[in-house]
Every structure is written in C-alpha cells, then in structure tokens.
Amino acid sequence: MNPAALPQGVEYIRILPEILLTLAGMAIMLLDPLLDGPGSRKTLGAIGLVGAIAAFFATIFQAHYPGPGFWGMINVDSFSVFFHIVVTAVTTVVILTSYEYMEVQQIRAGEYYGLILFGAVGMCLMSSAVELVLIFIALEISSIATYILAGFRRRAAISSESSIKYFLLGSFATAFFLYGIALMFGATGSTSITAIGHALQMRQPPVLAYLAIALMLVGLGFKVAAAPFHIWTPDVYEGAPAPIVGFMSTGPKAAVFAVLLRILFEAHAPGTLWLIWVIAALSMTLGNVGALVQDNVKRLLAYSSIAHAGYLLVAFAALPDNGIPAVMFYTASYAAMNVGAFAVISHFASAGERYVTLEDYAGLGRRSPILAAALTVFLLSLIGIPVTGGFFAKFYVFSAALQAHLVGLVIIGVVNSAIGAYYYLRVIVMMYMKEPREEVMVSPIPFGLGAALAISVIATIYLGVLPGRVLEFATKSASELLR
C-alpha cells in the first residue's frame, strides 16, 4: 500500500457513520449560539436525533462495502457493523430520552447533544479501528465526551463530583492503556493489530508482550467497570444525569468490548485466560453482592453493570468461535435492556432527580402502569428470565464457557445470577406490592420517551424470542475476525 496515496471514495463510505455524526455534532455546536429561547433545545435535539438515525442507516449502507481504509487504520467488517448498529441505536434512544429530561431538569441543551454525538463517533471508531493508536484516540474522543456529560447537572454537587472522579480515574486508566500500547510496540514493532497478531504467532511472545496485555487490560477493564477496577462506578452513576448513565453504561461498554475482542482474539494476545478468569469471577461476585444492599436505584444498576461486565468476561475466557458471538449478543441485549431501564429512571426521577431511591418506586405499578411494565421487562431481562434478551445472552455466555470446560467459572456465574435475581426483584416488588409513602404524581409519558421505551422493549423481547438472526450475524462476524 502506498502511504502517499489519498484515500479512495469507497474509503469515505467506510467512515460514513462517523462523518455524519461529526457533521450533526458540529451543526449543533454552530447553531447553539444562534438559536435562543425555549425552542432551541427542541431544535438542537432534533438535529442530534437526525444525525444518530442517519448514522444508523449509514451503517447499514456501509455493510455492503467491507474492507480496510485509511492506510489500514480501520477495517469495516460484519464485526464493526454489528457494534456500529448497537452504538448508533443506543445513541438514538438516549437522545429520545434526553429530549424531555432536559426540559424537566432545566438544563441548557447546547453542547449536550453535540457531546453525545461526538462520544458516539469515538465509540463507532473504536469498533472499526484496527490500529492501536487510532483505538486510543477513539477511546479518548468517547471518554472526554462522557466525562463532560457526567457533570451536566450543574446545580447538583454530586454531578460535579461524578464528573471529576470519572475524569481523574479515567485519565489514569487511559494512561495505563497507552503504556500498554507503547510496550506492545516495543515487543512486536507494530501498532497494527494484524501485524501484532502475526508477530505474536510467529515465535514465543516476549515477556514485554505479556506486560503490555496486562496493562491494556487494566485500562480497558476500567472502562467496562470490571472488578477490581470498578470502584468509580457507583459514585459516577449516581451523580451523572440518568440518560447519560444509560448511555455510558451501554455505548462505551460495547465499544470497549469490541476493542477487547480485537486485541485478545485478532491479535492473539497470549496468557490472558487466568487473568480474565479472575477478573470475571471478581466482577460478578463483587457486583452482585454490592447491589444487594443498595437503596438508590442508580447505584443498584451501577453494581448490576459491574456484575454484567463479569458475565460478559466469562465469554472472553471461552474459546473464540463460541465466545465472540456470545460477547456480541450479550452487549447488544445488555444495551437494549439497560438503556431502557435508565430511560424509565430518567423520566420518573423528575426535576432535580428527586425520586431515585427504592422507596420512591413503591406503588409505581399503580401510578404509571406503562412505565412499571416497561421497567419490569428490563429488570426481568437483567435477571435472565426467558422471553427476554437477557436470558439468551446469559445462555450463550455460559454454554460457550461450558464448551471450553470452564465449569468452575460457570458455577460462579450461575450462583451469581441467582443472587442477582434477588435485588432486581426488590425493585419489582416495590413497584407492584408496596404502597407509596406519598402520592407522587407521575407526569404522562411524552412522545420521545414513549418511542425510546418502545424501541428498547421491542429489542429486548425480539432478542429473547428470535435470537437466531442476530446470533447468526455475530457468528459470521466472529469467523471473519478469526480469519
């Protein structure tokens, strides 16, 4: 490949979703000062929505033009398309949720929607990047956007705390990742994942490579909130605006898992099995045990997300040809149910996020049957009850692990799922079986939120009733990745 040659037209198609997201984000930034008055939030939100939906369809269009681009820095394959779809769909749902949230919380919109889109650019790029430096840049794009978004409830001190904490610890973690990249370059002489894969397979990997992988795992483990790098999660989730929590617990997570899959399987990273084993077991256990004693719903879901990172990592310990599809399916169904759960939470929280404790949810089943029913679907899916995506997600992960003879890990996982059922049930019990302390009026569901909930519920149920097509697609991507 001639490095001097300019990218061809088709290569621009391979980053078309990113281009569209960036354009919409820049349009929001430019229009923000020009628009004023109460209508501006709506207009800017609409631009964001259009951008996200356009990126979604661009991804589907892009799927017909697979291949490398930009001097081998990105590669569009079914794998990247899968994660693009997850990320853009999550972005769409989050923007739909934010629409009403911004009004209620009286937050100046402006760069809010822009940052969501820029964050999505980073996440999309992470899933198609096959070059470590580009992955690092994409990770930073997505992280910096989420750091700022976490602090968007300016009037609440807890939100600023969340933002600062996330920023400081997050930068620290990315430094680990960067150090890992540097060591990997030292060990193999390249930052391209394919080249690294060749180099590591050719001969016995040098000690430096093991160290590099360990450092990268620390950085990425932080991003997906895997134990023991999970300490930040509850505080950050508690303080950040609810729709943003839905965003950052699903979008960046999916993207980082995509990166992990590429590094571990496409680059044939050595010696990770036991590392992953321990991280998975710890995350599941600490996440579930921590969630048992939470009274704040956002904190509860924060611990639950730690636990789910653990379940996902179980599949990383499995063999690649079963493990990769299991991971992909899990991220998709986790995205659907978690972003939906936070949509419900952000609507119910009301002005200033007043109602976020478990007691506030008492009697929600009577006060707002639709919200309660939707949240019930998401929680049942998080438990892993049949007919929901969460069931097949766990199913694929555990059966992949069983096929790799990881019986111990599966037992830990299964016991953990049983523990997990308890605290999710507590929320359902509250909603349907307890009487409210005070009669809190739940405002009617606006159109945007209704659409967001409908998308998430349909996706959750679809993955639970007809998982075949999605899994087939994931299996196909896995085989392309392993080729």
Add this chain to the structure above:
Amino acid sequence: MNSLDSSILSLVTFIPLAGALLLTVLPRRDRDIKIWALLFSIAAFFASLHLPVHLHRGQPGFQYEINIPWIPTPNIHYHMGADGISVWLVVLTTFLTPLCVLISWNSIHDRVKEFFILLLMLETALIGVFVALDLFLFYFFWEATLIPMALLIGVYGHGRRVYAAVKFFMYTMIASVFMLAAILWLYAKVGSFDFVTIQNAIQSGQIPGFAAAGPWLFLGFFVAFAVKVPLFPVHTWLPDAHVEAPTAGSVLLAGVLLKMGTYGMLRFNLGLFPEQSRQNANWIMVLALIGIIYGALVAMVQPNMKKLIAYSSISHLGFVVLGIFSFTQLGLDGAMYVMLAHGISTGGLFMLAGILYERRHTYEISEFGGLATPMPNYSAFFLFITLASVGLPLLNGFIGEFLVLSGAFRDRPIYGILGATGVIWSACYLLWMYQRVFFGKVTHDVNTHLPDLSMREKVALWPAAAMALIMGVAPLIWLNAIDPAVSTVLAPFAQLTSKVVGQ
C-alpha cells in the same frame, strides 16, 4: 388423522395468551374484562377437549406433534407433543382456569385488568410446560410460569404476600438453575434439546461421560421438580404461598403448578434416567412417605383452614411421588390419577375456602362453627369435596390412592403399609375440620346471617363436584389413555429388571 392435529397444541397453548393480549388493549371496564377472560378460558377448554377425544389410545409415543426449527444456534426446536399423560394435565389446566375466573369475579376489586391478564398468561405457560418436548422449550415455559404466579401472590394476596411471593420465586428460581445446568450438559453432548433424541442417545449408551455424570444430571432435574412438588424437606414455601395467595392463585397453584413437578419426574427423571431413578428410588420414596405422614400430622394441628389444605397437598403429593418411584404399572397409573383427582378436589377446597373468606375475611377455623345452619348449600358442597379429597370410594380420590398403594405394596410391602396410614390421617384432619366449621351451634353472631352460595358460585362449584363424581365412578375414561402412556415410560424399567435378573 385430523387436519387440526398438528396445530391443536399450539392453539390450546396460545388461546389464553391471545386473550391476555386482547385484555391489555381493552379499556378498564371491569365487567367487560371479566367476561372476555371467561370467554377465552372457556374457548381454551373446549379446544383442549379435542386432545383426549381424538387421542389414539393404544398408540405409543407422542401425538399431535409439531416440530419446527425455532432458533438455529443453539439448535432449538418448537417441538410440542402430547401423550396420555400430558393430555389430561392440559385438560385439567383448562378446566380449572374458567372456574378460577368465576371464583375471582367479586373478590378482586383492584387492578382487575392486570389480574386477569396474569391469570391467562399463567395458563399459557402451564399448558406449555405439559406439551413441550424440546428441553429448552420446556425450561422456557417452566420459568415463564414463575412471574405471573409470583405477581398474583405478591400483588393480590393477603397480609404477608410480599414475603410469600419472594420466597416462592427464589425457591423455584434457584432450584431450576440446577435443571438448566443439566439440560446444558445434555445439549453439549448430544447437540440437541429434543426430548426424544436425547432419550434415544442415552438409551443407546452413545454419550461419552454419561456414566459419571448421570447421577448428577438426575439430581439436577430432580431438585427442580422436588421443590415444585414440594417434597419434604423443601416444602416450606408452599404453606406461605398458599395462605397469602388469592383464591384463584391457590387453585392453580395446588391444582396445576404442583403437578408440574410430578409431571417432570415422570417425564424427565424416569424418561431420561431410568437407571439413576432406580438407584435413587429408595431415599426418594422415604422422603415421599415422610411427606405423606408429616404433612398430614402438621395439617391436623393447623388453626388456619387454608394452611390445613396446603399441608394436605404436601401429603397428597407424597402419594404421587410414592407411586412414581414404585416403578409399577399400578403405581404410576395411580400417581397420574391422584394428580388429576387432587387437582379437582383441592382446587375445589380452595375455592370453598375463598368463598368463606369473601364473607368473613378470615381463614381461622375457630372463627366459624355451626355454619351448616346459615349456609346449607355451601356445607353440602364442602362435605362432598371433602369426602372426595379424603378418598371415599366412588369419588375421585379413592381410585388413585388405591392404585398407588397397591403399586407401592408390590414394590415393598412396608411402603404400602406406611403410605396407607396417610389415608387415615387425611380422613382425620379433613373431617375434624369439617366438624369444627359446620357442626354444632353457631358460635359467633356474625356467622348467623352469612349468605349462602350465589348463582355464580354454584356455577363455579358444580363442575368440580360433578367431575369428582365422574372420576370416581368411571375412571376408565382417564385410565384408558394413561395406561398405555405409562407402560411406554416403564418399558426401559422392564429391560432393566430383566437385566438384573439375568445376571
């Protein structure tokens, strides 16, 4: 062959679900909701009658089969089928559900729409459990029964309903995880979830590592079923769930949900693991006997009518387990018959208890006394159902218990003798309760003006009473279909015995 044959099982299973979906879009006019729920449950009942009517009774194997691929990876099929065993359990479910709708007509005031949606969803899941022939599909329906039942208890129950609902949920959930693990192991080795395929693979001895894993797999399934039955000592969720559940919940819980456990033992423990069943039969039968006697003794001292009936269920279900693990034709026929009879008579008893609760808002036996005077019709129905439950000859309870005991006697005389005491116990506690509630003088003034049965209540009770009588005098209608299916289940045991004898 009938053109309906391949679709009838799906039809029966999903008519209630269609009803539930219709209810979600209906406006909240309680009366309309109830009428629609009743219509759909009756429709499901009549559809389900097709099954026993067109069943080819001598033919071994499953009938009305439908087998279409559902999910390519893992290889899951939408595979349903019925034999003489499952057909009657399906009909029992569809028979009891309309009665549940009728009995809940006035007792549910709040969130009526949700109540009937849950009830119909529960019916679909229950039917699905009995007809699923793909282990995955079975597990799917098995878990799906959990949520509507837990919500019925937790939302519409009495005092400690939340505790009871969560206990019910956690017990079943944790136990079924073991079954899921066993199912996954089988899938990993056989590459299919299909019941018949797995059965053949096991019988031909093709599965590597089965000899070592077999006992564990047997236990995995058994634990899930034993909790559901419930077998002593994992029975403690049942009294709580029953006492707190609304009447319709209790009727379906005792009438059908418990049978999921015994059906599972019959179909999966015996069907897939004959050898392991044989090896484990002794301690299981001992547990069943403990359940029969312990359940009866605890029932005897209950001050609460509903708790008494709940403990009597533990005792009666002990008979079923005893019959199943006797591995005799008589014992299994009897076990099946006890399941059906218990569904009718205990369902009836719970309905009657619920009727009394609607009037007095208590289940305490000491609150009543001399009710025969103000409520003559009610006491007549109560007596009839009580006698059916006790096992009076010519009523439904007798046939099953007699068959089970003769089967158990054949297996080991001591089991038969000990089990037979259970029949005496049940006469003691039920008749004693009857005496305390209905005979003597009216002890509480409020009871003097209790209204007798209304027309709606009579309509709900008559079918149950009539069925108790028909099942008692014409058992062959049922046994005709049950018997061949049971001998199919027992076929591998005959080989097993002859192998042992031959050695």
